[in-house]
Amino acid sequence: MLQSPAAANRPTQPVLTTIYLALGSNLGDREALLNEAIERLRVEQIETVRRSTIIETAAAYVLDQPHFLNMVIEAQTEHFAFELLNRIQKVETEMGRQKTIDKGPRNIDIDILHFDELTLQTPHLTLPHPLIHERPFVLIPLAELRTGLYPKK
Template identity: 50%
Template structure:
């Protein structure tokens, strides 16, 4: 069964609860969660005048094809209350497909690997916790190598649930 790596994030409401609800929904609607990274907090990226985000990476198995996976993710985000008002705006939950096996895909609705993956510490740090030696199929570098070369200077700190 194909493996996919998803980034969960959110910066509104009870952030830990929304991450937990997203994990539960993904387990029911997408497939089995094999592993999950720690939970990390970072200042908003892109549009910076908003609350800090919590992020987590999941390693999952799914029978869904990439387009089906994206549709399920979008449905789950809506179920959890996500409203898309502005690019990089505040949100209760955001779920991004980072990798899907070694597929390289670019369509109007979906790009895999995620096109911003190598530019974001809040993505690379939890991803490197799970798969530091995983090779990016386009850039030809490991996740650990991408993290070491990442131009993003925002502090990313691991948090303990309940803190």
């Protein structure tokens, strides 16, 4: 059977994109929630390749709240950037995330730090994440996985 040139040039395997996600939690069993989030991301076809060490940090921005556990994962996904955002928000919602206070306490927070080398600025998604350079709770675990990755400011 002959294939059309367009069909012949389509990849037979899904194209996987390397991404970096920041995960944080400061309510409930924080470490268990981080692990649950990673498992739920896997179900959404976001496969963890490597995990940073989990670090505990004081809250930033809104200071009167419990300390956070933070980590970064390197993962691979077939999803495009906006579909990835939708899947992440789905995981947060399914885990009971409620946005009552901006930058306030939360049981789970998942941010897209990098989506391969994509640079993007829209009202709903900016890549790389625009605040990486001012967040040690992201920079430290990110540097453990890949140095020189965060944007230069």
